[in-house]
Amino acid sequence: MSKKPQATNASILDTLAIPSQVMDAIVAADAALAAGPKISDAIAKNAKDMETAKAEFEQAADAQAHAEAAMCLIDDVAEAKRMEDAAVAAGVLAEEKHRTLDRLQRVGNALKEKSSTVDLEVRQAREWLISETAALRENAVRAIAQEIADAAQPLLAVLAKAHALMRTLPHRDLGMALAEVRIPNVLDFQTPFVDGDRLIFDGVAKSLATTWRDDPAALAIFEALKPIAEANQRLGKHQPYQTSQKATGSGYITHGAGISSKKVASIQAHRPQGAGQELNMEAVFGGDLAA
Structure with missing residues (x-):
């Protein structure tokens, strides 16, 4: 700047x-x-x-x-x-x-x-x-406008640091405050010196969201905190691991200890007949038959 x-x-x-x-x-x-x-x-x-x-x-x-x-x-x-x-x-x-x-x-x-x-x-x-006195008035107003612009320079340096901080450790209230910063131009109220992250000097518009890098102190803050921002970015890109079991290639649906539905049907078809000779199916499936 x-x-x-x-x-x-x-x-x-x-x-x-x-x-x-x-x-x-x-x-x-x-x-x-x-x-x-x-x-x-x-x-x-x-x-x-x-x-x-x-x-x-x-x-x-x-x-x-x-x-x-x-x-x-x-x-x-x-x-x-x-x-x-x-x-x-x-x-x-x-x-x-x-x-x-x-x-x-x-x-x-x-x-x-x-x-x-x-x-x-x-x-x-x-x-x-x-x-x-029109000329006198205009000269006086321009002098005051210049003083406001000069007085705004130290504030701009602080704002640059704040924008650098927002790029590394974002803060909701700080972001809202930066968006509300406004220093009016007494020569043209519709075109302020500072409006949020916009800077307008001599008709040239810039953005604090990018020009903060031109300020050594602001850039030093960013570089010091960049590892935290980069770590947060890596962590933010992480996708949750898949923990649910997918279907097998044979098309069988498994139950309990891995015995298929077709295996259950085969056991039931060949089980012995007669009192006291029925096969205990719960023992076969380890108590998971009802499922």
């Missing part, structure tokens, strides 16, 4: 250096974000001031209308003059309140436009930041 050169911390830090223009953009974006709450507070205050101004304007306009209506119903010149002055004063106040209401409305519209501008600035800053 070939080892990749170790990546240094300094080289990784170089990939993470933030360009000055990116830092300037972050400062500008933070300023836009900071303006947001201030604008929200100003809009809320403006809305409250407009409600007050509108109520004061309506009150002043009503006072002007009542004063002018009263003038139409008064015949006394002095009283009419007083009501006229009151109507003029009410009109001046109503006009002032109206101007205040108009000003607050214009301020409110300006604040809303400013809030939209800030929202746009924040959105554009985020999009720009994502775009400008």
